[in-house]
Amino acid sequence: MTLQSDATATLTEPQIGIEFYQLLADKVLDGGSVTREEALAILEAPDAHVPAILAAGFQIRNRYFGRTVQLNFLMSAKSGLCPEDCHYCSQSKVSEAPVPKYNILKREELMKAAEQASAQGAKTYCLVISARGPNEREMAAVEQIVPEIKAKYDLDICACLGLLNQEQAERLKACGVDRVNHNLNTSETHYAEVCTTHTYADRIQTLKHVRAAGMEMCSGGIIGMDERPEDVVSMAMDLRELGVHSIPLNFLESIEGTPFQGKATLTPNKCLKALAMFRFVIPDRELRISGGREVHLRTLQPMGLYVANSMFVGDYLTTKGQPPEADRQMIEDLGFEVTTKVE
Known part of the structure; x- marks a missing residue:
């Protein structure tokens, strides 16, 4: 392997050691881009290299986000009742998991959740419905509640x-939505193993509608769905090309009753390498440790924040998170601080 850089230094396969990650960080900090080959080297690195990977990755994180955490x-505004067959999801039509099923919540419940988000120091209130797309x-309901939330609380809104089609995206922009989340989830080549009721191209098109409407794109994926390391790298490269603003990285919770029950075979070090790879590939965008962090990172959760600069606080859609406290x-304990704005 050769480290491609404007600098004269190169690193070949027999020489790959912990110095590789510092050279790669220097390249990124000098304005260079990580190649597929280099990104794959991070994912496939020995576990003994994880401290060096995180140390180098932290320099990138520190350049763009300092010691802040967003x-x-x-908020699960509508649960269950989804006609899609996403194999990881407890709310899909092929899931037998016992999850709550309800249509979109009333205004009072959505406002109460916004109050909770504000009290917990959140920067962004994420309003989520289970659906192929909104009716x-x-x-x-979204057009009504978003202006009310923003008038009362200092929160960004992610829907x-x-x-989405283009008209829907433009309506969301007009009512005050700041960003839209629509995860790619995995690579294009692996997508049919994850879902068959819509395509990877459908997801890309939704993100393009969001971008055209002038909102920020929030999009990431899920690690642990029998994908290859090459699939994780391809997803990162596609997200970089799209120019997404926020990247939630989830670690599969193989929920009983879903087609992916019992599937995830992740270790804390594998999760940390994936987080670090995304920081190297997309250095200046919000990188969020998302669902499954408590299950798969376990006692190494704090180490993830040496490369990620964002996290969910509270519970997820159908699974519990650790207490906000x-x-x-x-x-x-890390010496970091919560911020409600991008530094």
Whole structure:
């Protein structure tokens, strides 16, 4: 392997050691881009290299985000009842998991959750519905509640409503939505193993509608779905090409009753290498440790924040997170600070 850089230094396969990651960080900090080959080397590095990978990755994180951590709060505004067959999801039509099923919540419940998000120091309130895409009633509910939330609380709004057309994206922009989440989840080549009721191209098109409407794109993926390291790298490269603003990286919780029950075979070090790879590939964008961090990072959760600069606080859609107080303590113990704005 050769480290491609404007500099004269190169690194070949027999020489790859912990110095590789510092050379790679220097390249990124000098304005260079990580190649597929270099990104793959991070994912396939020996576990003994993880401290060096995180040390180099932290320099990139520190350049763009300092020692700040952004908090995001998830609100499941509509649960279950989804016609899609995403194999990882407990709310899909092929899931037998016992999850709550309800249509979009009333205004009072959504406002109460916004108050909770604000009290927990969140920067972003993420309003999520389970659906292929929003119907007119759901669009109207979002258009009503978003201006109310923004008038009362200092929160950015991220809407995760499924597939969107251009008109819907423009309506979301007009009512005050700041960003839309629509995860790629995996690579294009692996996507059919994850979902068959829509395509990778459908997801890309939704993100393009969001971008054209002038909102920020939030998009990431899930690690642990039998993908190859090459698939994880391809997803990162596609996200970089799209120019996404925020990248949530999830670690599969193989929920009983879903097609992916019992599938995830992750270790804390594998999760850390994946987080670091995304920081090297997309150095200046929000990188969020998302679902499954408590299960798969376990006692190494704090180490993830040496490369990631964002996390969810509170619970996820159908699974529990650790108490917000524990998240706050973890951030404080690292010597980091919560911020409600990008530094």
